[in-house]
Structures are given as structure tokens and as C-alpha cells.
Amino acid sequence: MRRVAFLSGGTAACVAVALTAVIAWPVGSAPKPITTEGDVNRGAYLARASGCIACHSNFEAGGAPLAGGAPLKTDFGTFYPPNLTTDPEHGIGGWTAESFAKAIRQGIGPDGEPYFPAFPYPFYAEFSDQDIADLWAAFQTVAPVPEAAPDHAIGFPFNQRWGLKLWRAAFFHDPGTEPLPGRSAAWNRGRELVRGAAHCGACHTPRNLAGGRDPDAAFVGNDALPGGSKAPSIRAGNLAKNGWTVSSLSYALQTGLTPSGDAFGGSMAEVVREGTRFLTPKDREAIATYLLDADGGAAE
Structure with a gap:
């Protein structure tokens, strides 16, 4: 019985150590400075192509463009896209171009926490610095909306953001958007x-x-x-x-x-x-x- 108890205690200790390591495991990398001048019109076009307005606007409830809040109901819970207006408290008004780049291409917020993959950031991973600069310039023209989007309604264990680090390791792949030779x-x-x-x-x-x-x-x-x-x-x-x-x-x-x-x-x-x-x-x-x-x- 003592041996069984020892093994059980040892296993629990290993699990605890592994869990602590995952939680402390940093994800992402520091983006390089975005020094390219952005084109507002091209950024607005790219935002339309990328679905930003569709996902981050709750038009059915009378919400303002890009103010967030439209519910996305999934088997994991209900996700609410955040406010992307220039409001400094509830939107992205306090962000830098570099934090914006990290969010778009890596799916990591300014606080270093990974975003839930309801945000399709894996598809944006190959956006160029020019793409980011253009999007950033376009988003700077959005009027601030001082309202926070609702918190995600996700139950345990899916609400544990440290688990997203494992998800990213398994499913965050290169989208493969580069041109192929021999094609038109x-x-x-x-x-x-x-x-x-x-x-x-x-x-x-x-x-x-x-x-x-x-x-x-x-x-x-x-x-x-x-x-x-x-x-x-x-x-x-x-x-x-x-x-x-x-x-x-x-x-x-x-x-x-x-x-x-x-x-x-x-x-x-x-x-x-x-x-x-x-x-x-x-x-x-x-x-x-x-x-x-x-x-x-x-x-x-």
C-alpha cells in the first residue's frame, strides 16, 4: 500500500510540475517594429476581405461597426468578438502597431495571453508588414465606442487559456498563401x-x-x-x-x-x-x- 501511495504521490507531483511548466511556457515572439507607412484604403479593403466587420459588429442588436459583441455559439461555449474601435479602455485605442501585429499574426494579446481560436489568426499568419501597417492605419479611423464586449461564456476546462498553448502547438500551422511557380x-x-x-x-x-x-x-x-x-x-x-x-x-x-x-x-x-x-x-x-x-x- 505504501508503494502504491508513493507512486500515486509521485505521479501527482509529475503532473503538477508539467502543468506548472505549461502555464509558465511563453508563447509567441516579439514582433519587429512596424515602420511601413500604412494605406488606409488598402487596409479597409483587407479588413473587408478578412471578415473583420462581419465578426466584430453586432448589427442585429444595433451595435456600431467593429464594436464587438455578436455571439458565436460553439460546442465549447459562446464567444463574443471584442471591441476593435479606437476606444482606449474597451477597444484597441491603447495598442501599438506592434501589439496589433502580434495579435493578428500570432493570436496573442498585449497581455501576452493567447486568443481563443474562434479568432481565425492562423489564416493571417503570413500577412506582410505592409498588410499590418495598412490594417492598422484603417483601424485608426474607426470612431471609439466606449462599451466592452461581453465576456466569453465558456465552461471549464475550455476557459483555461494555458491550454491554448497546447492547442497552438498541435494546430497552428503555416496557412500556405505564398505563390506557387507555374500557376497563373x-x-x-x-x-x-x-x-x-x-x-x-x-x-x-x-x-x-x-x-x-x-x-x-x-x-x-x-x-x-x-x-x-x-x-x-x-x-x-x-x-x-x-x-x-x-x-x-x-x-x-x-x-x-x-x-x-x-x-x-x-x-x-x-x-x-x-x-x-x-x-x-x-x-x-x-x-x-x-x-x-x-x-x-x-x-x-
């Missing part, structure tokens, strides 16, 4: 948008029990989206089988209308309303070109 400029631009700013895989790729995307099932669809909605497959073969063409998909990203005359619903309707309809025709066509690529496109 339109295809590579579509790749950059689909796998990066537009973060299509956030909804159209299934997730495991830990909330990580399945890399072997990229873009095959997801039947378990927040709020109980679904996202269909957007792999080239499935899109073609369902009658999509580059022209019709480009048009749908502008209007929300499908080849059958139906209209997008749910979260995709919001994506079009607050995001893709603001893209240039060339960028919408690039997205469609990439997704409908006969050689695999998004499923490369």
Missing part, C-alpha cells in the same frame, strides 16, 4: 485570399474534438458550424458537379445568388454582405479560379 497570377491571388485573408477553411473544413481543422479534409465541408449551420464542400470536383463555374461563383460572391437562382443563407450570406461583395471583380474571379482549378485547387 489569378490562381495564385485566389490561393492567397482563400487560404489567407478570406479564411474559407475556417468554415468549409471539418474540425476534430479539440476544434482543430483536419488538414487531410481541407474544404470538404463542415456539418457542425457555430449555431448549428453547415458549410458545403468547396473542392473543385464538388463545385463543378453542382454546376458552379468561375463566372457563376464570382457572381455569387458579389450578390449571394447561386446558379439555381437560390440565395446564400446563414453565415455565408453574412460573408457576402459584409465582405466579398466589396472585393474587386478581379479578386472575386481569382477566388473562383482557385477553387475551381481542375488540378485540385484548394485541395492541393
Whole structure:
């Protein structure tokens, strides 16, 4: 019995040491100074492409743009996107360009704590310094809203942010937005948008029990989206089988209308309303070109 008790005590001690190490384990790296001059218009465009307005605006409740608060209900609890206005207390008015860069590309707040992956920061990891500078310049033009977004409603153990360090180690991967040789400029631009700013895989790729995307099932669809909605497959073969063409998909990203005359619903309707309809025709066509690529496109 003493031996069993000793082993049990030793195991508990090892677990405690390991847990302490994980909690103390620093994540992320200090960003380099952002010295590039930002372009407000390009930043506003990138914010639309990245879904910032759609996620961080609670328009249904009469909220101001980018003031946060729109609930995102998941199996892990309900997440409330934060206030991104220039309010210094409740928004990002007290941030620096460098802390903004770390949040966008690394998913880590100014306090050093990791963000929950409800924020799709893995898709933004390859944003350039120019992208960050442009976004930062655009966000500086947003009027302050002195209201805090509600706290996340997440139960134990998912509310333990130290656990996100393990999640990041397992699921925070390079989004792969860099251009590939031998492909057209339109295809590579579509790749950059689909796998990066537009973060299509956030909804159209299934997730495991830990909330990580399945890399072997990229873009095959997801039947378990927040709020109980679904996202269909957007792999080239499935899109073609369902009658999509580059022209019709480009048009749908502008209007929300499908080849059958139906209209997008749910979260995709919001994506079009607050995001893709603001893209240039060339960028919408690039997205469609990439997704409908006969050689695999998004499923490369």
C-alpha cells in the first residue's frame, strides 16, 4: 500500500510540475517594429476581405461597426468578438502597431495571453508588414465606442487559456498563401485570399474534438458550424458537379445568388454582405479560379 501511495504521490507531483511548466511556457515572439507607412484604403479593403466587420459588429442588436459583441455559439461555449474601435479602455485605442501585429499574426494579446481560436489568426499568419501597417492605419479611423464586449461564456476546462498553448502547438500551422511557380497570377491571388485573408477553411473544413481543422479534409465541408449551420464542400470536383463555374461563383460572391437562382443563407450570406461583395471583380474571379482549378485547387 505504501508503494502504491508513493507512486500515486509521485505521479501527482509529475503532473503538477508539467502543468506548472505549461502555464509558465511563453508563447509567441516579439514582433519587429512596424515602420511601413500604412494605406488606409488598402487596409479597409483587407479588413473587408478578412471578415473583420462581419465578426466584430453586432448589427442585429444595433451595435456600431467593429464594436464587438455578436455571439458565436460553439460546442465549447459562446464567444463574443471584442471591441476593435479606437476606444482606449474597451477597444484597441491603447495598442501599438506592434501589439496589433502580434495579435493578428500570432493570436496573442498585449497581455501576452493567447486568443481563443474562434479568432481565425492562423489564416493571417503570413500577412506582410505592409498588410499590418495598412490594417492598422484603417483601424485608426474607426470612431471609439466606449462599451466592452461581453465576456466569453465558456465552461471549464475550455476557459483555461494555458491550454491554448497546447492547442497552438498541435494546430497552428503555416496557412500556405505564398505563390506557387507555374500557376497563373489569378490562381495564385485566389490561393492567397482563400487560404489567407478570406479564411474559407475556417468554415468549409471539418474540425476534430479539440476544434482543430483536419488538414487531410481541407474544404470538404463542415456539418457542425457555430449555431448549428453547415458549410458545403468547396473542392473543385464538388463545385463543378453542382454546376458552379468561375463566372457563376464570382457572381455569387458579389450578390449571394447561386446558379439555381437560390440565395446564400446563414453565415455565408453574412460573408457576402459584409465582405466579398466589396472585393474587386478581379479578386472575386481569382477566388473562383482557385477553387475551381481542375488540378485540385484548394485541395492541393
